[in-house]
Amino acid sequence: MDDKDLEILKLVQSNARMTAETLGQAIGLSPPAVQKRLKKLRESGVIENEIAVLSPARLGREMTVIVQVMLERENRMYLENFKRKMRNVPAVQQCYYTTGEADFILVVVVNNIKEYEEFTQECFFDESNVNKFTSSIVMDRVKVSLDIL
Amino acid sequence: MDDKDLEILKLVQSNARMTAETLGQAIGLSPPAVQKRLKKLRESGVIENEIAVLSPARLGREMTVIVQVMLERENRMYLENFKRKMRNVPAVQQCYYTTGEADFILVVVVNNIKEYEEFTQECFFDESNVNKFTSSIVMDRVKVSLDIL
DNA sequence: CTTGAAACCCGCCTGCA
DNA sequence: TGCAGGCGGGTTTCAAG
Numbered sequence: 075m076d077d078k079d080l081e082i083l084k085l086v087q088s089n090a091r092m093t094a095e096t097l098g099q100a101i102g103l104s105p106p107a108v109q110k111r112l113k114k115l116r117e118s119g120v121i122e123n124e125i126a127v128l129s130p131a132r133l134g135r136e137m138t139v140i141v142q143v144m145l146e147r148e149n150r151m152y153l154e155n156f157k158r159k160m161r162n163v164p165a166v167q168q169c170y171y172t173t174g175e176a177d178f179i180l181v182v183v184v185n186n187i188k189e190y191e192e193f194t195q196e197c198f199f200d201e202s203n204v205n206k207f208t209s210s211i212v213m214d215r216v217k218v219s220l221d222i223l
Numbered sequence: 224m225d226d227k228d229l230e231i232l233k234l235v236q237s238n239a240r241m242t243a244e245t246l247g248q249a250i251g252l253s254p255p256a257v258q259k260r261l262k263k264l265r266e267s268g269v270i271e272n273e274i275a276v277l278s279p280a281r282l283g284r285e286m287t288v289i290v291q292v293m294l295e296r297e298n299r300m301y302l303e304n305f306k307r308k309m310r311n312v313p314a315v316q317q318c319y320y321t322t323g324e325a326d327f328i329l330v331v332v333v334n335n336i337k338e339y340e341e342f343t344q345e346c347f348f349d350e351s352n353v354n355k356f357t358s359s360i361v362m363d364r365v366k367v368s369l370d371i372l
Numbered sequence: 373c374t375t376g377a378a379a380c381c382c383g384c385c386t387g388c389a
Numbered sequence: 390t391g392c393a394g395g396c397g398g399g400t401t402t403c404a405a406g
Contacts, residue, residue: 083282086275090239093402106373109403120281126235127271128371133232135371140319140328157365168330169366170289174359179289181317183371210323216306217318220369222277222284222332242379256394258380 084223090124138212142176146205233372239273287361291325295354
């Protein structure tokens with residue numbers, strides 16, 4: 075992990091389709107050298123995976139909601155149950171276990187308000203440990219990225 | 224956009240490195256056919272881009288904070304200023320303009336608490352229109368994905 | 373760096389609606 | 390007749406020596 079690796083990461087985190095040749099001339103390295111570095115970065119887990127980012131709008135996913143969830147009881151079993159549920163529900167794009175007022179903060183993506191209502195029914199009312207939750211409707215997805223460099 | 228396209232999207236949204244051949248035999252299509260569909264999906268913007276997902280832990284980005292921001296004044300110019308700022312600050316991974324108590328909800332990724340303090344100084348105190356903000360420290364990134372299918 | 377193998381891209385042709 | 394799938398070429402990219 076040196077500066078060259080970091081430069082490669084900075085580039086591929088916003089575009090994974092760059093060829094080794096393009097990357098190479100951007101940072102001053104031969105294509106095979108770049109490929110070897112990429113291979114190591116993937117194997118070591120620095121690059122976790124490579125994904126296609128889809129357009130929510132083009133696919134009818136018009137609605138994003140950020141939800142703060144307060145649980146009833148906070149013992150370990152309930153926490154794990156809730157986490158497992160979140161991982162398995164497709165509408166939940168992101169789930170964070172946090173300090174502060176809320177126990178969990180979610181980013182939920184659905185087609186419309188009806189689907190959101192169904193989601194809350196399934197996850198927050200039925201057989202659940204949720205005490206309270208507050209929903210914030212997203213009016214503008216100002217910035218959405220996973221870049222960390 | 225038919226079922227085959229949707230199947231392709233479902234696969235590539237979690238792994239963009241699948242070859243056209245692999246995709247083809249998963250959904251019953253020849254490799255060239257898959258490539259043509261991918262090309263169209265990219266050109267039409269259904270696939271916005273393809274990115275490498277990096278490991279925050281491996282890169283020292285140990286700290287994720289979810290921030291709710293209430294602005295002082297909500298007129299258009301201040302909103303746009305704030306949005307522009309968020310887009311330009313690298314620590315801000317995500318920024319949503321929302322209904323509800325908070326005007327904006329942010330996902331911020333930093334190395335440590337000191338960097339977070341610097342971030343708040345830069346974005347919330349100096350020459351800014353921020354009335355109040357609350358920080359929730361993330362203890363567990365239970366689920367982080369961009370999948371929408 | 374060089375080489376062999378594999379994946380991708382671009383024609384053309386065919387079949388079907 | 391127009392659109393989508395399949396096949397073949399050449400070209401680029403990838404991966405091992």
